[in-house]
Amino acid sequence: MNRIHLNIDLSFQQIVDAVKQLSPEEKMKLSDVIWGEQMAIPQNHQDLVMERQEMLRDNPDRLSDWDDAVKTLK
Numbered sequence: 001m002n003r004i005h006l007n008i009d010l011s012f013q014q015i016v017d018a019v020k021q022l023s024p025e026e027k028m029k030l031s032d033v034i035w036g037e038q039m040a041i042p043q044n045h046q047d048l049v050m051e052r053q054e055m056l057r058d059n060p061d062r063l064s065d066w067d068d069a070v071k072t073l074k
Contacts, residue, residue: 056062
C-alpha cells in the first residue's frame with residue numbers, strides 16, 4: 001500500500017492537480033471516501049425545502065413542464 005504523508009498548505013487547485021494524477025481506480029476510491037462521509041444539511045436549508053414542498057402541495061399548478069420552462073429561460 002502506498003502511503004502519502006502531507007503536512008503542507010495546498011490550494012484547492014493544487015489538490016485538483018494532484019487528483020488528476022491518480023489512476024482511474026484511485027479516483028474511484030477517493031470518490032467513495034468523499035461521498036461516503038455523512039454531510040450535515042443545515043437546518044435552514046431543510047426548512048426551506050419543506051416550505052417549498054408545502055407550497056407545491058397547496059398549489060400544484062405552480063409546477064411547469066420542463067420544456068416550457070426552458071423556453072422562458074432563453
